[in-house]
Amino acid sequence: MIKSQRLIRLMMVINAKKSFTVRELADEFGLSPRTITRDLQELSEVGFPIYTVQGRGGGYRLLQERMLPPIAFSENEAVAVFFACQSLQYFGSVPFDESAASAIHKFYHYLPIDAKEQIDRLRNRVVIWNPRRTMSADCLQTLLQAIMNNNVVTITYKSSDGETQRDIQPVGLFSSEGYWYCPAYCFLRRTYRLFRADRIGFASLNNAFPYRQDLSGRSVFDWITPDLTRFDFxxxxxxxxxxxxxxxxxxxxxxxxxxxxxxxxxxxxxxxxxxxxxxxxxxxxxxxxxxxxxxxxxxxxxxxxxxxxxxxxxxx
Structure with a gap:
């Protein structure tokens, strides 16, 4: 196996592990610990998020934000991915902090010159438009994290009834007309509600509040359907x-x-x-x-x- 192929395979193996030792990887790849140590050093130097664990039972651990191995795109695929990511800039806020901007910068930077020229000709001519609304990116990120990790969120919410504090279990996030919406089970109202993200003043993960697995089977496409029948009239x-x-x-x-x-x-x-x-x-x-x-x-x-x-x- 040539070195470039080995490094890509090593990235994939490490991504699948929470922790590992040099000896484990050496046995798995059939290489010497010295070679594996050198490969890990090279990956670390190019930004692969691993760190050493000192002491008994030490080794290596992968940081929470893992790095994916290279993916080959055709030219048409590259253009499509670029404009899909670029469309996010028309949102006032997105739940991905700076990750989307960073990804599109990396993506564009490593494209061949002719592909860059093709994209440059299409800038401001092909746009996936969304009305720009301003809202808290921190709240969106908290909601996204809760959805990914099965957490309850404590929020303050402004509605026609004034501002209330609620514990909610998010179903998902979706955008419509530039607004972000979060369908969620509201423990205060004891039913599902649709929360508009720009009306959330504060959002924090509440690990002390028990997450209900019996409420986790819905999506943004069907979150309200079963509950419409609960109204008598x-x-x-x-x-x-x-x-x-x-x-x-x-x-x-x-x-x-x-x-x-x-x-x-x-x-x-x-x-x-x-x-x-x-x-x-x-x-x-x-x-x-x-x-x-x-x-x-x-x-x-x-x-x-x-x-x-x-x-x-x-x-x-």
């Missing part, structure tokens, strides 16, 4: 949509799968919603203006009329 929300209304709602996390598209491009939205949540769902339809018309229930129509009258009164 529900409405069938029916909305007629023009073509532009269909385009606006077909990617909506709540409505997308409930739209029946017609031959003319318009459509009909039918979804069963809890009576307690009618204002929330109607407000989403309200944003479409004349591209949508609520057919039923009457309570939803009345709420829309109230909003229209409130706006009309402001212009008298």
């Amino acid at each position: 529900q409405y069938d929300l029916i909305v007629e949509l023009r073509e532009e209304g269909v385009r606006s709602l077909e990617t909506n996390v709540w409505f997308g799968s409930h739209i029946e598209v017609h031959e003319d491009g318009g459509g009909t939205l039918r979804i069963r919603i809890p009576a307690q949540k009618i204002e929330f769902f109607v407000d989403l339809v309200w944003q479409l203006g004349g591209e949508a018309m609520i057919v039923e229930p009457a309570e939803a129509i009345d709420y829309i009329k109230q909003k229209i009258e409130t706006v009309r009164q402001r212009y008298l």
